Amino acid sequence: MSPRARPTLEDVARRSGVSTATVSRCLxxxxxxxxxxxxxxDAAVRELGYSPNFGARIMAARRTxxxxxxxxxxxxxxxxxxxxxxxxxxxxxxxxxxxxxTSYSQQNEEEQIRxxxxxxxxxxxxxxxxxxxxxxxxLATQKVPTLVAWTYDPEAALPSIGFDNFSAMRALMVEVxxxxxxxxxxLSGFTAENDRARLRLEGILDAIGDAGLDPTAxxxxxxxxxxxxxxxxxxxxxxxxxxxxxxxxxxxxxxxxAMIGARARGLRVPQxxxxxxxxxxxxxxxVDPALxxxxxxxxxxxxxxxxxxxxxxxxxxVPTHVKLTADLRLRDSLARPPRPLxxxxxxx
Amino acid sequence: MSPRARPTLEDVARRSGVSTATVSRCLxxxxxxxxxxxxxxDAAVRELGYSPNFGARIMAARRTxxxxxxxxxxxxxxxxxxxxxxxxxxxxxxxxxxxxxTSYSQQNEEEQIRxxxxxxxxxxxxxxxxxxxxxxxxLATQKVPTLVAWTYDPEAALPSIGFDNFSAMRALMVEVxxxxxxxxxxLSGFTAENDRARLRLEGILDAIGDAGLDPTAxxxxxxxxxxxxxxxxxxxxxxxxxxxxxxxxxxxxxxxxAMIGARARGLRVPQxxxxxxxxxxxxxxxVDPALxxxxxxxxxxxxxxxxxxxxxxxxxxVPTHVKLTADLRLRDSLARPPRPLxxxxxxx
DNA sequence: GATCGTAATGTAAGCGCTTTCATCAGATTC
DNA sequence: GAATCTGATGAAAGCGCTTACATTACGATC
Numbered sequence: 001m002s003p004r005a006r007p008t009l010e011d012v013a014r015r016s017g018v019s020t021a022t023v024s025r026c027l028x029x030x031x032x033x034x035x036x037x038x039x040x041x042d043a044a045v046r047e048l049g050y051s052p053n054f055g056a057r058i059m060a061a062r063r064t065x066x067x068x069x070x071x072x073x074x075x076x077x078x079x080x081x082x083x084x085x086x087x088x089x090x091x092x093x094x095x096x097x098x099x100x101x102t103s104y105s106q107q108n109e110e111e112q113i114r115x116x117x118x119x120x121x122x123x124x125x126x127x128x129x130x131x132x133x134x135x136x137x138x139l140a141t142q143k144v145p146t147l148v149a150w151t152y153d154p155e156a157a158l159p160s161i162g163f164d165n166f167s168a169m170r171a172l173m174v175e176v177x178x179x180x181x182x183x184x185x186x187l188s189g190f191t192a193e194n195d196r197a198r199l200r201l202e203g204i205l206d207a208i209g210d211a212g213l214d215p216t217a218x219x220x221x222x223x224x225x226x227x228x229x230x231x232x233x234x235x236x237x238x239x240x241x242x243x244x245x246x247x248x249x250x251x252x253x254x255x256x257x258a259m260i261g262a263r264a265r266g267l268r269v270p271q272x273x274x275x276x277x278x279x280x281x282x283x284x285x286x287v288d289p290a291l292x293x294x295x296x297x298x299x300x301x302x303x304x305x306x307x308x309x310x311x312x313x314x315x316x317x318v319p320t321h322v323k324l325t326a327d328l329r330l331r332d333s334l335a336r337p338p339r340p341l342x343x344x345x346x347x348x
Numbered sequence: 349m350s351p352r353a354r355p356t357l358e359d360v361a362r363r364s365g366v367s368t369a370t371v372s373r374c375l376x377x378x379x380x381x382x383x384x385x386x387x388x389x390d391a392a393v394r395e396l397g398y399s400p401n402f403g404a405r406i407m408a409a410r411r412t413x414x415x416x417x418x419x420x421x422x423x424x425x426x427x428x429x430x431x432x433x434x435x436x437x438x439x440x441x442x443x444x445x446x447x448x449x450t451s452y453s454q455q456n457e458e459e460q461i462r463x464x465x466x467x468x469x470x471x472x473x474x475x476x477x478x479x480x481x482x483x484x485x486x487l488a489t490q491k492v493p494t495l496v497a498w499t500y501d502p503e504a505a506l507p508s509i510g511f512d513n514f515s516a517m518r519a520l521m522v523e524v525x526x527x528x529x530x531x532x533x534x535l536s537g538f539t540a541e542n543d544r545a546r547l548r549l550e551g552i553l554d555a556i557g558d559a560g561l562d563p564t565a566x567x568x569x570x571x572x573x574x575x576x577x578x579x580x581x582x583x584x585x586x587x588x589x590x591x592x593x594x595x596x597x598x599x600x601x602x603x604x605x606a607m608i609g610a611r612a613r614g615l616r617v618p619q620x621x622x623x624x625x626x627x628x629x630x631x632x633x634x635v636d637p638a639l640x641x642x643x644x645x646x647x648x649x650x651x652x653x654x655x656x657x658x659x660x661x662x663x664x665x666v667p668t669h670v671k672l673t674a675d676l677r678l679r680d681s682l683a684r685p686p687r688p689l690x691x692x693x694x695x696x
Numbered sequence: 697g698a699t700c701g702t703a704a705t706g707t708a709a710g711c712g713c714t715t716t717c718a719t720c721a722g723a724t725t726c
Numbered sequence: 727g728a729a730t731c732t733g734a735t736g737a738a739a740g741c742g743c744t745t746a747c748a749t750t751a752c753g754a755t756c
Contacts, residue, residue: 006489006490006491007489008741008742008743009742009743009744010742010743018705018706019705019706019707020706020742020743020744021705021706021707021708021744021745022704022705022706024743024744024745025704025705025744025745028744032703032704032705033704033705034703034704034705037704037705048489049485049486049489049490051462051465051466051486051490052466052742052743053406053407053466053468053741053742053743054403054406054463054466054467054468055402055403055404055405055406055407055412055467055468055713055741055742055743056403056406056407056711056741056742056743056744057403057466057742057743057744058401058402058403058404058711058743059401059403059404059407059710059711059712059713059741059742059743059744060710060711060742060743060744060745061711061743061744061745062711062744064403073432074422074428074431074432075425075428075429075432077423077425080422080423080428081423083422084421084422084423084449087449096463098446099447101432101435114399115402115444117399118399118400118401118402118405119402119403119467120401120402120403137397138397138399141354141355141396141397142354142397142399143354227630227634256634260634282575283631283634286575286604286608286631286634286635287634287635287636288635288636356711356712356713357712357713357714358712358713366735366736367735367736367737368712368713368714368736368737369714369715369735369736369737369738370734370735370736372713372714372715373714373715373734373735376714380733380734380735381734381735382733382734382735385734385735400712400713401711401712401713403711403712403713404711404712404713404714404741405712405713405714406713406741407711407712407713407714407740407741407742407743408712408713408714408715408740408741409713409714409715409741410714410741697756698755698756699754699755699756700753700754700755700756701752701753701754701755702751702752702753702754703750703751703752703753704749704750704751704752705748705749705750705751706747706748706749706750707746707747707748707749708745708746708747708748709744709745709746709747710743710744710745710746711742711743711744712741713740713741714739714740714741715738715739715740716737716738716739716740717736717737717738717739718735718736718737718738719734719735719736719737720733720734720735720736721732721733721734721735722731722732722733722734723730723731723732723733724729724730724731724732725728725729725730725731726727726728726729726730
């Protein structure tokens with residue numbers, strides 16, 4: 001016996017003595033078929049272990065009920081969370097999700113977008129607004145409804161759902177300053193191809209400027225979003241300026257890294273140095289002291305993104321820019337700066 | 349102008365004045381085409397914003413270079429990590445990854461497997477060995493090379509790469525007992541459809557039996573793998589038996605939850621109560637005290653899984669069962685049990 | 697009993713691509 | 727200059743499915 005290939009619709013049709021059209025209907029529109037034939041067909045399907053070829057289906061039906069999501073990384077809990085909710089809501093609406101990740105590279109993102117569209121994604125979820133014009137053109141040419149999440153920008157070309165990274169981070173920075181901190185440093189993510197990181201940084205510097213300090217004088221390190229980078233970053237910052245009383249971080253992962261770095265240096269948080277994050281991932285409330293951060297409603301964002309995308313696919317009118325609120329979570333890692341005294345011991 | 353649909357190979361052919369065959373060759377076998385026509389075609393592709401229809405490609409070429417991965421959840425860092433490595437290595441070998449998640453349900457898993465195969469997945473990565481025979485039959489009928497990861501079982505029907513959940517957890521339990529703990533409780537994941545959880549639990553009970561204690565008398569709670577479940581679980585366990593000196597958890601997430609629960613009850617870890625985890629996710633070394641746990645080489649597992657799967661697709665001979673080592677990471681959350689004295693204060 | 701309506705089924709035309717095979721224009725050889 | 731080979735290209739046959747349309751069977755209607 002030759003190595004039997006995957007059974008096709010036709011095999012099923014032959015075996016159950018009906019036409020391929022009828023088999024197809026059994027699978028897709030069961031009510032249009034009489035009970036007796038349906039039973040025959042079902043039996044044949046089972047006996048043959050038949051499963052339809054998706055490629056053929058895409059071509060013939062021109063519908064895939066598939067939506068693609070392109071995220072920077074699966075390793076950050078915020079995307080994992082949001083996507084899980086996105087997928088659940090999508091399933092609710094009869095859609096399947098396809099994920100791809102880019103490692104924060106625009107180049108990769110463009111490839112993944114093309115790959116997903118080629119695979120029949122009828123809609124796309126992207127993160128942030130930073131991407132080359134060629135991608136936008138491609139999306140327009142292909143007429144693929146696309147929604148941007150994790151950022152809010154009323155000016156942007158693509159519809160978006162998200163929060164105002166600038167204002168949220170600015171509010172946190174204002175709070176840091178209100179507590180009396182003046183020697184502040186920043187641990188940021190890479191800002192070149194990442195509007196969320198950039199806006200957060202701008203929010204920080206804006207608040208600093210408004211407080212009458214010089215934003216260009218603020219010690220600043222850009223790195224990838226990892227615990228180690230946070231740890232190393234803190235060490236570098238303290239080497240440059242041991243007088244630091246607060247370090248504001250681009251996200252929680254960096255902040256936790258910074259906390260570990262501080263601990264490694266024998267500094268207590270927040271008595272000796274305050275540290276803040278952004279995102280409010282689970283980790284933030286698990287560490288000790290709990291992290292002061294900005295809470296982002298990742299789950300809700302994912303869920304609503306799915307609803308909006310589904311509506312877009314049904315050609316319904318949808319709000320072009322949805323703003324969610326990201327609010328401060330004041331916890332224990334932020335306190336007043338230590339009295340200057342502490343710092344004198346070494347210097348005197 | 350009518351709403352122009354997605355351009356096809358034929359549009360490109362027409363525009364560049366060649367046949368569809370030539371365009372196809374330009375895309376797939378560029379060396380077989382003269383420089384001049386290649387340039388014309390490339391130009392047309394760019395102008396039209398052409399991107400090939402994957403479905404059509406699957407059908408015509410019967411190759412997709414796609415591998416599917418079906419995991420329980422993206423929310424657990426261990427899978428996110430492992431998959432990231434899996435994908436990177438897959439890309440290295442010219443394959444694309446498609447992910448689907450099951451929320452730890454066999455029912456969902458079966459659907460996702462079928463969906464991925466229908467989508468043209470040429471190989472599959474699955475987690476754990478627990479699944480219905482019907483799925484295995486399906487896989488056999490469809491002749492889809494399948495590799496199981498995150499568990500090692502030399503007896504299993506499908507080839508696997510992973511570690512010995514039973515022995516690893518058993519070793520940890522032995523260590524707990526060696527430190528003198530006798531009042532031990534267990535916080536396990538659901539074991540019904542999850543062989544990893546089941547094997548870990550068996551490992552624990554086996555060590556307990558060998559130590560001359562009664563395994564059936566061990567307080568045990570099964571729950572989902574979440575911080576909250578860990579927290580609540582610890583509370584319940586302590587309500588049932590306040591004398592507990594150690595809680596062994598099915599994974600790190602549960603363990604961190606238990607640590608929070610302990611703290612909430614005013615107990616110090618490890619002075620008043622010891623807690624252990626499994627997996628060694630980042631979180632484990634970030635919490636204070638750092639978690640004693642079992643280190644699992646997630647990244648390596650993902651990477652090697654990709655290599656093996658690629659070899660399987662090339663019909664190369666591969667080792668059927670690969671065992672990786674998962675070793676103890678003794679950190680601060682495990683110590684000797686407190687002197688009985690502590691417990692008397694309340695009772696006297 | 698002829699007429700019509702309806703439900704169930706079949707026929708066959710693609711969907712957009714790859715690939716085999718045939719063709720053809722040049723370059724090479726004798 | 728004829729014969730041969732080579733590389734580039736085109737024509738056309740599917741890949742496995744869906745669906746518009748045609749056909750058939752059969753009960754209801756007058």
